[in-house]
Amino acid sequence: MTSPVERVTRLLDDPPPSRRPSDLRVVSVFLLALLALLAGYMFMGRGFAHLGRPPVYVGEVVLFGGLVATAVAFVRLRLRLRLSPVVLLLLGLMVLGFARTVPYLGIYGVDALRDGVLWGYAVFALMIYVLADPAMVLGALRLYGWVVPVFALWLPISYSTFAVLGAGIQADELGSNIPIVFFKSGDMAVHIVGSLAFLVLGAGAITNVRTLAWRSAVVVPLAWTVLVVGATNRGGLVTVAVGIVVISALAILFRRSRNWGQERK
Numbered sequence: 001m002t003s004p005v006e007r008v009t010r011l012l013d014d015p016p017p018s019r020r021p022s023d024l025r026v027v028s029v030f031l032l033a034l035l036a037l038l039a040g041y042m043f044m045g046r047g048f049a050h051l052g053r054p055p056v057y058v059g060e061v062v063l064f065g066g067l068v069a070t071a072v073a074f075v076r077l078r079l080r081l082r083l084s085p086v087v088l089l090l091l092g093l094m095v096l097g098f099a100r101t102v103p104y105l106g107i108y109g110v111d112a113l114r115d116g117v118l119w120g121y122a123v124f125a126l127m128i129y130v131l132a133d134p135a136m137v138l139g140a141l142r143l144y145g146w147v148v149p150v151f152a153l154w155l156p157i158s159y160s161t162f163a164v165l166g167a168g169i170q171a172d173e174l175g176s177n178i179p180i181v182f183f184k185s186g187d188m189a190v191h192i193v194g195s196l197a198f199l200v201l202g203a204g205a206i207t208n209v210r211t212l213a214w215r216s217a218v219v220v221p222l223a224w225t226v227l228v229v230g231a232t233n234r235g236g237l238v239t240v241a242v243g244i245v246v247i248s249a250l251a252i253l254f255r256r257s258r259n260w261g262q263e264r265k
Helices: 004-013 025-044 058-077 085-108 110-115 122-131 134-165 185-202 209-232 234-264
Strands: none
Touching: 025 058, 025 122, 025 134, 058 122, 085 110, 085 122, 134 185, 134 209, 185 209, 185 234, 209 234
16 A cells, blocks of 8 residues: 555656646646637627636636646646747746836735736746647637637627727726726727738638638728727727738748748759
């Protein structure tokens, strides 16, 4: 008979044959929860983000689950964090944000942490970098390809829904009720840029009439929402404009790289 301590020690010393973090149930549950979280942010915006009880909302719950899943994966599979240049830049941003947040905790309390959400939520990027494998990333891109058309058609509906549900609500006032569908121009601008990037860079070249038709159907509501965003939020308009410039530059670079590779063959 082996003691509980010996069984735990053997479990840690002899990890399971599979080396993929996604094979661990706790990691799979976290990744599914993260997909649901991102979909909620994408389709319902700030209204979904406010699910929970202050100061703990749905985003913080999923973040905690991700930390637990990552810790289990590190122990069970002996994972290592490879410090690529991008990871180092992200860690530098987080350290800088942490250093600029801590001095104000005593003055502003939880509000200081909310202002630091940019660098704090960067932990999600590190967790995905550690836990995701190439097959999972490819599957996520394919799933996103199905989500983009639905999201594009949803944009005019969400704008109209928020106009009705949000009438008379001052969202910036403490204690204000937030409707479950909250169309915030700046947030929607980010999702629009992501959708355009996928259509231009991730979906491949137009090869037939059917592909051209569905892309055109997606672009129409996206373009309409860009006009709405630009009319209501200058920051959102700048976000879309900069995103389009970056996407165009990347598309040109990818095309030149592809042509150069074909010429070498």
